[in-house]
Amino acid sequence: MGWVDSIDIGTFACLLFVVLFAPLLGTIVAGVLGTRGKIVGVGWFNSFCILLSFLASVVLGFSVLQGVSFSVSLFDWIVSGSFAVDFGFSLDMITAVMIVVISLVSLLVHIYSIGYMHDDEGFNRYFSFLSGFVFSMMFLVLSDNFLGLFVGWEGVGVCSYLLIGFWYHKHSANFAAMEAFISNRIADLGMLLGIFLLFWSFGTLNFQEIFSAIRGDEMQLSSSILSWAGILLFIGAMGKSAQFPLHTWLANAMEGPTPVSALIHAATMVTAGVYLIVRAHPIYMEIPHIGEAIAYLGAFVALFAASMALVNRDLKRIIAYSTLSQLGYMFVAAGLGAYWIALFHLFTHAFFKSLLFLGAGNVMHAMHDGLDITRMGRLVRPLKYTMIFMLIGNLALCGIPPFAGYFSKDLILEFSFNTEYKVLWGLLVFGAFLTAFYSFRLFMLVFFSPKSSEAYAIDHPHEARPLMFYAMLPLAVLAIVAGVFYDPIISALKYIAVFEMPHGHLSAESLAGIALGASCLGIIVAFFKYKNFTYTPSRNFFYTLLSQQYYIPKLxxxxxxxxxxxxxxxxxxxxxxxxxxxxxxxxxxxxxxxxxxxxxxxNGNISSVLRLMVFGILLLLLSLLVSQLVFVR
Structure with missing residues (x-):
């Protein structure tokens, strides 16, 4: 155990609270100063708070690799009859992976935002919302019970609403924020019903107590109850991870500042649905038929989103569809029972997708917030550093070795093939081809294709501030090397559940070669199609269908x-x-x-009063007379 033996659980608990509450401190400070003019120190103070959270996360992550896991309760949260929930948090390998990813990407996005939001009037307010989101996300993943997870779940939803609609003077931003909020509330109702069902079935909401009861031999719960619980929880995951048919909000959420997209819509919030499935894996292991349906839906979404990215002209929306597609890959792995592969792809995806979004922010900075990639072109010279960073992100996304995406995405393909789900494998391989094509379509149109007659009239596009590149550099490095963390992560996850890669008729090298061939083919086709491309509007049926998102928003x-x-x-x-x-x-x-x-x-008139009194006396006498007559009879 080494140095871990010299640290007691109380110290680890303090570090866990630093991870959780340091972002909250930044939220409060920035919120108090939210109505004042821009204070650069707010951005640096909030970044420092996230740095503390990241350093504590790294220490906890290394301790988990040494076998440390624990739970801590601050106080009784709710006690009502048989219903009791602690304000408790826990640390295990799943939690450790999530808090390291969240804190690292959040730190870099905070630093990048200092430069990106430099001239924005809502600078302080922005950092309050951004740090509030980090706190909510940490609360979500660290809670040791479903109610705490749900509170964090709703917290990230509120902060996402505030950040998507940050520029509230724009109608499109307000609409996108409302759409995201309402779509997620619809799905969250299903999740809440699933939580109610779990409490009704087990009498507790604590993860370990529920999972221990499921694993126990004496469990008398019918599979139908677990199936309904799994379905309802997955409905919540569908909303947060923008799975079909609750997918439309993700592309429109690009109305928010670009660093928000890098944090929320690439690395953290949209992956919360995958985290929920991985966290609740003991439930889904008992209902494999539900998991199979999740896998097929994930494969459909992987192709569905990739197809819409093929023709889209909006720089950020293309990357958003890419995120949606990669989430489909993660759900395929989680649905088939390869929970740790899903978590590992979540881990690597966070770095290269955040890098792509921040690179898009640099391009927008040069284009004066222009987003139409067909109106760009020939930016390789003025934006050569951004081009290098986006090339690294695209190669990782396409699964080209030795970049990070190669290690995680190919594991999903290998697992699906070796578990006899060859239809899923075929769909995902085709998805790899589409991913490579649309990624390098974007890359070629932005950096290498000739400028069209409708190109943005910007005489001297220039690179972003150096601070923004310094924030992107660690992401670029991790997009290259993050795959090497596979062995320690999977080894540590085996403390939670045993996982072994099944073996099939084809070797891992052969399967990787097929996937790599599909990706390389997509890159080559995109290169030759767009190296001298001049945009002309297309009117064919399929282009219109894809550009209109299959008419689903209109429907x-x-x-x-x-x-x-x-x-x-x-x-x-x-x-x-x-x-x-x-x-x-x-x-x-x-x-x-x-x-x-x-x-x-x-009315104050004495005559009227006297008349009323006489009328009342006569009425009384008449009633007495009638009663006497009735009584005598």
Whole structure:
């Protein structure tokens, strides 16, 4: 155990709280100064808080590699009858991988943002939201129970809403923020129902207690209950990871600042769905039929998203579709039971995809926020350093050795082939070809293709600030070397569950060669197609279908937005106006009549009062007479 033996659990618990609460400190400080003018120190202070979180995460990560795992409870959170939840957190290998990735990418994005948001009036507010997101994400992955995970889950949703709609003066940003928020709330209802079902079935929400009961021989729970729980939890994962049919919000979320896309929509929040499946793997191991459905959906999404990226002209949206496609790969691995391979691809993907988004931010900086890649071209000389970084990211994304994506993506392909899911393997290999093609389509159109007549009229495009490159450099290095962490990560994960790669008819080298051939073919086709490409609008059916995202957004608008608007209008006209409004008006009229009648009793006229008294006496005598007659009979 080495140096780990000299550290007690209390020290590890303190480090865990540094990981969790250091970003919260930055959120509070930046939030207090949010309404003031730009203070550069806010960005550096928040970056320092994330640095503390990262250093503590690294120490905890090394300790986990030495076999350390623990849980710690701060206090009783909710105690109501048989329902009791602690404010508790835990550390194991799954958690360690996540907090290292989150803290490292967050640190680099914070530093990059100091340069990127340098001239923005909402500088302080931006860093408050960004650090708040990091705190929520840490809360999500460190919680030792489903309720804590759900609180963090909702926290990242709120911060995502605030960051996507950061430039709230833009209608498109407001719409994108609302779409992301509502889409995720729909999915979160399913997740919440799954959590309720787990508590009803097990009487607890603690991960270890639920998983121990599932693994135990005495478990009497029917598989249908677990199936429903798995389905409902996955619905939540579908929303957060933008899986079909809840995928439309991810591309529109590019309305937020580019560093937000690098953090939220590449490395952290959108991977929370994969994390949930990996965390709840004891449940899904008992319901492999549900896992198989997840895998097939993931393969579909991998191709579905890649196909839309083939024709898209928006720089950030293409990378967003790439993220969606790679999430499909992760869900294939998780659905087939290769949870650790899914986690490993999540690990490597975070670095090269963040690098690509930050590279896109540099291009936008040079293009004065222009995003149309067909209006760029020949940027290789003025943006040569950005070109190198984006080349590294693209090669890693395409799975070209020795870059990180080669090690993780090929493991998914190898596992799917060797577990007799050769249809999935074939789809994913084709997806690798599409990934290579659209990645280098973007690369060629931005940096090498001739400028079109509609090119942005920017005379002297220039590189971003040096600080932004310093933040990108570690990501570039990790996009190259992150694959070497496979053995220690998988070895440590075996403390949680045993995992062995199955063997099939083809060797790992042969399968890797096939996937590499598909990727190289995609790169070659893109290179020759776009090296001298001049953009001309296409009107063929497939181009239109893909550019319109299979008309799914329009279908949603028709079925939900407009149909809901019509329903609301009918209810307003037929129910609210004719029933509720008329009812309220009738009540008012009755009260006015009663008040007019009562006003006669209080007019102050003695003659009127005497007449009323006489009328009252006569009425009383008449009632007595009637009662006597009835009584005598």
């Amino acid at each position: 949603y608008e028709l079925l939900f937005s407009k149909a809901f608007g019509v329903l609301c209008r009918v209810l307003w006209q037929k129910i609210e106006i004719l029933v509720f409004d008329k009812s309220m008006q009738a009540v008012g009229k009755v009260m006015m009549w009663l008040s007019a009648m009562c006003a006669y009793l209080q």
